[in-house]
Amino acid sequence: MSAQAAGPLAGLRVIELGHFVAAPFCTRLLGDLGAEIIKVEPPAGDPVRQWGEMKDGSSLWWSVHGRNKHSIALDLKQPKAVEIVLRLVGHCDALVENFRPNQLSRLGLGDDVLRRAKPGLVIAHISGYGQDGPGRDRAAFGVIGEAIGGLRHLTNHAPGTSDLPPVRVGVSIGDSTAGLYAAFGIMAALWQRDRRDGDGRGRTVDVALAEAVLSFMEGILPEYGALGLVRQPTGARIATAAPTSAYPTADGGWMLIAANSEPLFARLCAAMGRQDLLDDPRFKGNRARVQNVVALDAAIGAWSTTLSAEALGQVLAQADIPSTLAYTAVEIAADPQFRHRGMVREVDDPMHGPVLHPGIVPHVPDDPGAVRWAGQAIGQDTDGVLERIGGFTPDEIEGFRRGGIVR
Amino acid sequence: MSAQAAGPLAGLRVIELGHFVAAPFCTRLLGDLGAEIIKVEPPAGDPVRQWGEMKDGSSLWWSVHGRNKHSIALDLKQPKAVEIVLRLVGHCDALVENFRPNQLSRLGLGDDVLRRAKPGLVIAHISGYGQDGPGRDRAAFGVIGEAIGGLRHLTNHAPGTSDLPPVRVGVSIGDSTAGLYAAFGIMAALWQRDRRDGDGRGRTVDVALAEAVLSFMEGILPEYGALGLVRQPTGARIATAAPTSAYPTADGGWMLIAANSEPLFARLCAAMGRQDLLDDPRFKGNRARVQNVVALDAAIGAWSTTLSAEALGQVLAQADIPSTLAYTAVEIAADPQFRHRGMVREVDDPMHGPVLHPGIVPHVPDDPGAVRWAGQAIGQDTDGVLERIGGFTPDEIEGFRRGGIVR
Numbered sequence: 001m002s003a004q005a006a007g008p009l010a011g012l013r014v015i016e017l018g019h020f021v022a023a024p025f026c027t028r029l030l031g032d033l034g035a036e037i038i039k040v041e042p043p044a045g046d047p048v049r050q051w052g053e054m055k056d057g058s059s060l061w062w063s064v065h066g067r068n069k070h071s072i073a074l075d076l077k078q079p080k081a082v083e084i085v086l087r088l089v090g091h092c093d094a095l096v097e098n099f100r101p102n103q104l105s106r107l108g109l110g111d112d113v114l115r116r117a118k119p120g121l122v123i124a125h126i127s128g129y130g131q132d133g134p135g136r137d138r139a140a141f142g143v144i145g146e147a148i149g150g151l152r153h154l155t156n157h158a159p160g161t162s163d164l165p166p167v168r169v170g171v172s173i174g175d176s177t178a179g180l181y182a183a184f185g186i187m188a189a190l191w192q193r194d195r196r197d198g199d200g201r202g203r204t205v206d207v208a209l210a211e212a213v214l215s216f217m218e219g220i221l222p223e224y225g226a227l228g229l230v231r232q233p234t235g236a237r238i239a240t241a242a243p244t245s246a247y248p249t250a251d252g253g254w255m256l257i258a259a260n261s262e263p264l265f266a267r268l269c270a271a272m273g274r275q276d277l278l279d280d281p282r283f284k285g286n287r288a289r290v291q292n293v294v295a296l297d298a299a300i301g302a303w304s305t306t307l308s309a310e311a312l313g314q315v316l317a318q319a320d321i322p323s324t325l326a327y328t329a330v331e332i333a334a335d336p337q338f339r340h341r342g343m344v345r346e347v348d349d350p351m352h353g354p355v356l357h358p359g360i361v362p363h364v365p366d367d368p369g370a371v372r373w374a375g376q377a378i379g380q381d382t383d384g385v386l387e388r389i390g391g392f393t394p395d396e397i398e399g400f401r402r403g404g405i406v407r
Numbered sequence: 408m409s410a411q412a413a414g415p416l417a418g419l420r421v422i423e424l425g426h427f428v429a430a431p432f433c434t435r436l437l438g439d440l441g442a443e444i445i446k447v448e449p450p451a452g453d454p455v456r457q458w459g460e461m462k463d464g465s466s467l468w469w470s471v472h473g474r475n476k477h478s479i480a481l482d483l484k485q486p487k488a489v490e491i492v493l494r495l496v497g498h499c500d501a502l503v504e505n506f507r508p509n510q511l512s513r514l515g516l517g518d519d520v521l522r523r524a525k526p527g528l529v530i531a532h533i534s535g536y537g538q539d540g541p542g543r544d545r546a547a548f549g550v551i552g553e554a555i556g557g558l559r560h561l562t563n564h565a566p567g568t569s570d571l572p573p574v575r576v577g578v579s580i581g582d583s584t585a586g587l588y589a590a591f592g593i594m595a596a597l598w599q600r601d602r603r604d605g606d607g608r609g610r611t612v613d614v615a616l617a618e619a620v621l622s623f624m625e626g627i628l629p630e631y632g633a634l635g636l637v638r639q640p641t642g643a644r645i646a647t648a649a650p651t652s653a654y655p656t657a658d659g660g661w662m663l664i665a666a667n668s669e670p671l672f673a674r675l676c677a678a679m680g681r682q683d684l685l686d687d688p689r690f691k692g693n694r695a696r697v698q699n700v701v702a703l704d705a706a707i708g709a710w711s712t713t714l715s716a717e718a719l720g721q722v723l724a725q726a727d728i729p730s731t732l733a734y735t736a737v738e739i740a741a742d743p744q745f746r747h748r749g750m751v752r753e754v755d756d757p758m759h760g761p762v763l764h765p766g767i768v769p770h771v772p773d774d775p776g777a778v779r780w781a782g783q784a785i786g787q788d789t790d791g792v793l794e795r796i797g798g799f800t801p802d803e804i805e806g807f808r809r810g811g812i813v814r
Contacts (some may be wrong), residue, residue, distance in 0.1 A: 061626025135744030139729035152733040154577025165643035165653035185769035187594030195601040219468025224736035225763030236572040246572035322546035326559040330630035337542030356632030361622040362592035407716025
């Protein structure tokens with residue numbers, strides 16, 4: 001890889017005191033774009049190493065979640081380990097952590113101490129609800145924070161449609177969003193610190209999962225405040241246009257069909273061989289279609305369920321109607337566009353052999369960065385990082401290891 | 408507001424050629440942290456001005472979506488308007504756009520032309536599927552891109568549980584995520600361009616909605632590639648631990664309860680007055696609870712539905728069990744933590760009077776930025792921006808207006 005393609009964050013060094021999803025996701029994004037990441041783990045490793053499907057005792061998710069990071073394993077309950085961290089911090093641009101609020105301070109790694117080790121350090125704290133306030137110590141589970149941010153109320157069928165509870169999004173959406181906000185905030189702080197007219201200050205970035213989710217909530221606050229209207233879930237549909245929903249296929253898939261304009265609806269009726277629907281006064285114009293959407297969706301579903309996903313997809317493509325099967329991992333892995341863009345790629349993982357990874361987002365065509373390596377074993381780079389960056393000698397490191405300070 | 412609290416992006420100037428959600432969301436984030444945003448709109452305005460609940464003919468969402476931006480209205484189909492844009496670009500650090508791939512080039516605003524106007528310009532393109540590849544011209548609807556990224560398959564109940572289709576997340580999650588990735592990518596590119604050891608290059612950032620969603624998909628690709636396992640939705644639960652779900656309250660709400668550890672489950676059984684559940688062999692240990700989760704959740708739901716959200720919340724809080732009501736706008740607006748953190752705030756909107764806005768994410772405590780103003784009317788700052796930044800005279804601008812070039 002040429003220096004020109006190392007990614008826009010080549011030259012940036014970030015230390016992660018993270019676990020679970022949010023902080024490690026933040027550093028995955030920074031590392032994907034070329035930053036050097038030092039991940040500090042406890043000797044037992046990040047719990048995500050045991051999450052999801054395993055192969056040979058190691059999580060496959062970890063291959064992605066830990067990629068492009070140097071893993072060093074330290075026991076932060078020992079003061080010597082805290083000293084080691086501070087030595088490394090002295091050579092870093094930024095630090096990312098997602099312990100509970102104030103926990104780092106109790107370990108002797110408060111913001112003031114960190115900035116004595118490295119003036120100008122950018123510090124990103126990620127938590128459930130923020131570093132201050134009456135609710136900061138509330139249990140920071142992803143599902144709780146997502147519900148407080150307003151997302152869970154909306155991932156449901158319309159009121160009165162179903163007795164089933166609102167669903168999870170199915171991935172750690174709140175944690176990932178918080179991690180992405182932290183990556184953005186870190187870069188904003190570094191830009192102001194490092195640019196020629198900048199102020200050299202190391203700012204603190206305080207990201208809360210519930211707040212990250214709330215920021216996606218469009219107009220629900222002004223709509224409620226000004227009109228007293230409370231946004232309600234709309235299931236597979238959207239409230240203001242029809243037909244657009246997910247419809248069943250003969251082979252058990254769900255086809256998204258968005259035919260919510262006059263020409264699209266006309267083409268859909270033709271493709272279905274149901275000219276009668278186009279002439280039906282219940283479906284004349286978008287307003288009528290929205291009012292009679294249950295009957296309309298039933299008719300479309302009765303048609304879609306007679307066709308396989310493949311056959312249905314062909315009919316809809318020929319009619320030029322925006323549509324797609326709801327992709328599972330199978331369709332994602334096979335998608336020509338994802339493959340063309342490097343968004344599905346094979347990575348050689350020393351633990352697992354060749355594995356499929358998602359690509360690097362955002363794509364920077366003339367400087368894309370790379371998946372340099374897959375997630376490492378616990379402490380795989382402890383010695384290398386302590387020598388190269390910390391300036392410790394092999395003898396010192398061996399002493400740390402005997403003392404149970406490093407793994 | 409002191410200069411020290413103007414936000415970490417004070418001094419940055421960004422021009423937006425955007426519409427709908429993704430690009431305008433990106434510039435909202437940049438503007439919230441202090442960047443100067445020039446939003447270029449067609450004379451009819453951004454369509455989001457007519458989306459969602461309206462007051463006095465103007466969308467309340469717009470109050471948030473357009474905040475902190477200078478609106479200028481130009482008819483880009485006229486060559487003179489393109490010239491005006493290029494004049495402004497010459498004074499900007501970055502440009503964000505979300506037209507269809509290649510459409511800006513056809514308007515005479517390709518990357519090469521833009522960089523002749525401003526060498527070193529950072530350009531962010533946001534699209535459904537990326538700027539190149541066999542699928543780049545596919546219809547870029549949010550619901551389609553989210554389904555291709557793998558999200559829609561997962562926002563569903565477990566296979567066999569329900570005939571209802573998988574739900575939308577309920578907000579424009581794919582667009583917002585793409586916009587946030589673009590904000591991150593822009594700052595990464597600007598950091599490398601502007602830092603003292605940087606290379607001064609203006610990189611291009613190519614964000615695709617479907618790819619932004621895919622990047623959140625955890626381990627689903629390596630799990631499929633290595634083991635052939637296809638991640639399936641799990642509804643309100645999680646696949647590997649129980650009990651954790653959403654349970655009905657007597658007054659029609661949903662209470663998230665996460666009691667998926669031995670001590671939490673014991674406390675929940677005590678709070679329910681159901682010691683028998685704790686002693687039931689079907690619920691001994693997490694593995695048994697997961698296997699018998701339908702029976703377990705039925706028991707918890709039968710209890711929760713006898714209590715109001717308020718009463719249930721008190722019982723769970725006393726038992727120290729992680730829980731929350733799934734917040735609607737009502738609970739968000741009243742939440743003391745959100746209020747303390749400025750995440751729910753009143754903003755004076757000249758069109759609507761005082762309205763509720765979500766706060767600024769990420770929170771930068773010592774330099775938080777501000778909501779300087781709510782979303783403006785179409786072209787409200789056309790004259791000011793063309794004079795101050797473009798260097799046009801009032802007479803020239805009047806001529807543009809007579810020619811239908813600006814509004």
